[in-house]
Amino acid sequence: MNDDYQYDNQTVKGFIVSSIFWGVAGILIGLWISVQLWKPEWNVPPFFTYGRLRVVHTNGLTFGLGVGAIFGISYYIVMRLAKTPLLFPKLARFHLYLFNIAIALAAVSLFAGMNQSLEYAELEWPLDIGVVILWVIFAVNIFGTIIRRKEEQMYISLWYIIATVVAVAILYIVNNLSVPSGLFKSYSVFAGVNSANVQWWYGHNAVGFVFTTPILAMFYYFLPKSTGIPIFSHRLSIISFWSLVFAYLWTGAHHLVYTPLPDWIQTLAIVFTVFLIAPSWGSVVNGFYTAGADWPKAQANYLTKFFILGITFYGLQTVQGPTQGLRVVSQLIHYTDWVPGHVHMGTMGWVTMTVAASIYYVIPKICKTDIYSIGIANTHFYLVLIGQLIFSITMWITGIQQGALSKAVNPDGSLKYAMVEIIAKNYPYWQMRTLGGVIFTIGMLFFIYNIYMTIRKGKALAVSNA
Amino acid sequence: MAGLHEKLHTRPVTFAVLSAVVILIGTIVTMFYPMLTPQMHPKLENLKPYTPLQLAGRDIYQREGCNNCHTQTVRPLKTEVMRYGEYSKAGEFAYDRPFLWGSKRTGPDLARIGGKYPDAWHSMHFEDPRAFFAESNMPSYGFLNKRKLDAGDVVSHMKALGFPYTSDEINALDGKTEMDAIVAYMQVIGIAAAKKPAIAEAARAEDKNPLSGKPEAVAEGKDLYAANCAVCHGSDGEGGIGPDLTDNVWLYKEGDMGDGALHNIIANGTQPGREIEGGKAKGGMPPFGAQMDKNKIWALIAYIRSIHGK
Numbered sequence: 068m069n070d071d072y073q074y075d076n077q078t079v080k081g082f083i084v085s086s087i088f089w090g091v092a093g094i095l096i097g098l099w100i101s102v103q104l105w106k107p108e109w110n111v112p113p114f115f116t117y118g119r120l121r122v123v124h125t126n127g128l129t130f131g132l133g134v135g136a137i138f139g140i141s142y143y144i145v146m147r148l149a150k151t152p153l154l155f156p157k158l159a160r161f162h163l164y165l166f167n168i169a170i171a172l173a174a175v176s177l178f179a180g181m182n183q184s185l186e187y188a189e190l191e192w193p194l195d196i197g198v199v200i201l202w203v204i205f206a207v208n209i210f211g212t213i214i215r216r217k218e219e220q221m222y223i224s225l226w227y228i229i230a231t232v233v234a235v236a237i238l239y240i241v242n243n244l245s246v247p248s249g250l251f252k253s254y255s256v257f258a259g260v261n262s263a264n265v266q267w268w269y270g271h272n273a274v275g276f277v278f279t280t281p282i283l284a285m286f287y288y289f290l291p292k293s294t295g296i297p298i299f300s301h302r303l304s305i306i307s308f309w310s311l312v313f314a315y316l317w318t319g320a321h322h323l324v325y326t327p328l329p330d331w332i333q334t335l336a337i338v339f340t341v342f343l344i345a346p347s348w349g350s351v352v353n354g355f356y357t358a359g360a361d362w363p364k365a366q367a368n369y370l371t372k373f374f375i376l377g378i379t380f381y382g383l384q385t386v387q388g389p390t391q392g393l394r395v396v397s398q399l400i401h402y403t404d405w406v407p408g409h410v411h412m413g414t415m416g417w418v419t420m421t422v423a424a425s426i427y428y429v430i431p432k433i434c435k436t437d438i439y440s441i442g443i444a445n446t447h448f449y450l451v452l453i454g455q456l457i458f459s460i461t462m463w464i465t466g467i468q469q470g471a472l473s474k475a476v477n478p479d480g481s482l483k484y485a486m487v488e489i490i491a492k493n494y495p496y497w498q499m500r501t502l503g504g505v506i507f508t509i510g511m512l513f514f515i516y517n518i519y520m521t522i523r524k525g526k527a528l529a530v531s532n533a
Numbered sequence: 534m535a536g537l538h539e540k541l542h543t544r545p546v547t548f549a550v551l552s553a554v555v556i557l558i559g560t561i562v563t564m565f566y567p568m569l570t571p572q573m574h575p576k577l578e579n580l581k582p583y584t585p586l587q588l589a590g591r592d593i594y595q596r597e598g599c600n601n602c603h604t605q606t607v608r609p610l611k612t613e614v615m616r617y618g619e620y621s622k623a624g625e626f627a628y629d630r631p632f633l634w635g636s637k638r639t640g641p642d643l644a645r646i647g648g649k650y651p652d653a654w655h656s657m658h659f660e661d662p663r664a665f666f667a668e669s670n671m672p673s674y675g676f677l678n679k680r681k682l683d684a685g686d687v688v689s690h691m692k693a694l695g696f697p698y699t700s701d702e703i704n705a706l707d708g709k710t711e712m713d714a715i716v717a718y719m720q721v722i723g724i725a726a727a728k729k730p731a732i733a734e735a736a737r738a739e740d741k742n743p744l745s746g747k748p749e750a751v752a753e754g755k756d757l758y759a760a761n762c763a764v765c766h767g768s769d770g771e772g773g774i775g776p777d778l779t780d781n782v783w784l785y786k787e788g789d790m791g792d793g794a795l796h797n798i799i800a801n802g803t804q805p806g807r808e809i810e811g812g813k814a815k816g817g818m819p820p821f822g823a824q825m826d827k828n829k830i831w832a833l834i835a836y837i838r839s840i841h842g843k
């Protein structure tokens with residue numbers, strides 16, 4: 068029985084290692100661009116200017132770290148919940164190779180400036196086709212395995228994985244529709260206001276179906292697994308699943324508040340945005356009560372704090388997000404550094420935290436050993452936490468300052484600050500953000516070292532057992 | 534409902550189909566349906582498709598990821614309109630595939646940049662933004678000067694978009710650099726809807742400078758001048774992108790110009806063709822009225838008078 072999984076486990080491990088690799092690359096570029104903002108000499112034209120690197124950062128982490136981990140860990144979860152190995156093991160291995168080739172080409176193409184200028188859909192059309200193929204392979208294997216499952220009921224995590232696959236397919240294909248002009252350039256089939264609406268329908272749901280639903284799948288699977296406590300409420304998870312999946316798609320226009328997009332679309336989006344608090348908090352409450360059901364037991368496991376803090380940041384994120392969508396708040400913080408503060412609480416505090424904890428769970432299982440060091444994992448935890456808090460808090464402060472200063476007027480009604488004066492005031496905060504980033508990165512290095520040593524330990528064990 | 538769901542999660546295919554339906558409802562109402570209505574495809578009457586040179590510039594804008602620091606949409610908020618100009622209209626973007634509104638203002642909004650500065654300002658600024666504003670974090674784009682446009686590419690891009698062009702326009706690309714293209718693109722952004730700024734006569738022509746000759750005012754004016762004007766008029770008023778401010782020629786006319794008239798030029802800037810004392814303006818002088826109160830402008834005038842003839 069165990070041997071059936073051996074090959075697939077190696078594929079899962081391959082995805083995890085690749086995701087960590089691209090994650091480190093993306094994070095280092097994040098540090099680089101964070102320095103460029105206060106030290107423009109760090110721009111190296113033409114390939115390494117801020118305008119090009121920022122896209123490598125966002126894509127590297129969303130698709131390299133995020134999607135890589137999602138592919139690998141979803142395979143792991145699906146096999147366990149279906150109680151059967153993957154239906155197409157070789158295809159999954161091919162998937163892994165193709166994934167790495169695609170990410171490498173994506174990075175090169177973005178350095179070279181091939182860019183559709185659609186946030187989170189920057190890749191040019193040949194790579195878009197590659198991305199679609201990757202998701203199709205994933206879908207075939209996931210659905211095939213689920214259909215052939217040996218366990219009748221599909222657990223919550225499978226719902227989220229299925230919804231992810233379905234949503235990403237629709238979103239990605241529609242938003243990338245374009246007219247190519249040569250291999251390296253294309254123009255969107257959508258124009259103007261309409262293209263803005265399509266893009267943010269996509270953009271918000273990229274966050275929804277890459278940084279939310281698959282991460283929730285991990286959360287719902289690994290929290291009960293690592294604590295040994297079953298999920299608090301099945302009924303609550305049903306309600307929050309369907310209402311989340313339903314409501315997310317209405318909200319894209321909260322990214323376009325006060326733009327020329329027709330008002331009714333903005334207002335409708337804002338209403339659903341506020342509603343989204345409910346299904347999001349359904350999962351938060353479910354998580355808290357699960358761990359709370361037997362706190363001493365939950366606390367005994369070192370991973371619980373990762374999951375609980377992760378879901379707490381998710382909870383904060385999903386209150387902050389809807390607040391940002393309101394017109395009175397948007398007019399102040401939209402376009403400012405407040406938004407990167409929001410983004411990184413989600414990506415560092417919720418996504419990376421939950422993914423790292425899931426990897427801590429999966430890798431020892433696959434390597435048939437224990438984690439190398441809980442002490443190092445704890446150090447990792449506190450460093451990324453501190454790093455992230457510094458990042459988000461400094462950006463919230465300077466974001467509000469930017470918003471307020473650009474509105475400030477003199478007694479006679481003229482503007483008080485020129486744009487350049489406002490920019491100059493950001494420098495100390497941008498420098499502190501880099502400091503936060505460095506601390507976060509050191510934390511991640513502890514994580515990687517721990518995983519590396521665990522894999523080594525597993526190999527040594529395997530040799531001595533043979 | 535729970536009972537129904539029990540059945541549902543033993544049936545993965547039904548589950549997937551149902552998720553797709555649920556996902557499509559919001560998608561149809563907020564995205565597909567509007568697309569079928571004319572309100573999503575407005576076009577201002579005087580909006581023109583990009584010329585080959587402008588399109589080449591727009592491609593460079595996309596390639597360099599300028600949209601990561603610059604937005605291209607002015608919100609209808611009072612101070613924002615003061616800072617950047619007329620708020621954005623839906624009909625301005627009909628030829629933008631895709632839109633380039635952006636989501637982050639690390640630098641200023643560019644929706645009304647067209648016509649704000651002379652071409653020479655832009656190319657000098659692209660080469661070295663910090664020569665203009667010591668605290669700018671915009672990358673330097675001097676390398677655009679060294680790269681020639683490839684007319685073949687531009688033609689194929691024009692064709693993909695179905696924009697009209699003439700062979701003269703294509704021939705004119707010969708020898709043009711990427712810098713020429715990006716500057717041409719800057720100059721066309723937002724001009725179709727840019728209202729002529731309401732020329733509020735900030736001062737009457739016969740007004741006299743109340744701060745005239747006061748040493749503190751001259752000193753303040755000197756600082757303001759160094760921060761805002763020197764990039765175009767030279768560090769000592771000797772001229773550059775903008776005219777010499779120490780000579781006796783004021784907007785092409787020999788002889789003195791009244792304090793009130795000077796005040797109006799600084800507050801409102803000059804737009805091409807605008808009637809100003811002295812003739813029709815050629816344009817290129819940006820307005821400063823939104824960022825400077827009256828006394829600052831009087832201080833500047835006191836300073837300009839102090840360097841006259843030097």
Ligand code: HEM
Pocket residue numbers: 186274278279321322340343344347381384385386387388389391392397400401402406409410412413414417418636
């Ligand atoms: C109920 C949940 C959420 C809501 C309603 C929400 C709302 C928003 C809003 C309104 C903005 C636009 C801010 C602006 O530009 O003015 C935004 C930006 C963003 N949010 Fe959230 N948020 C939510 C959860 C999350 C989560 C969990 C993440 C995970 C990482 C996240 C990641 C992002 C990102 C990456 C952006 C930046 C988009 C861009 O401009 O490129 N959000 N969010």
Ligand code: HEM
Pocket residue numbers: 094095097098099100101121124125128129132133186404406407410411414415418419500501503504505507508601636637639
């Ligand atoms: C050392 C850690 C990191 C640093 C220093 C860093 C730095 C930055 C900087 C400087 C920006 C641009 C902000 C701006 O436009 O003003 C940015 C944007 C972004 N980063 Fe990071 N980052 C880090 C980690 C991460 C991680 C781990 C993720 C995802 C898993 C991530 C995802 C993003 C996204 C999605 C955006 C786009 C936000 C937007 O459009 O508003 N970053 N990051």
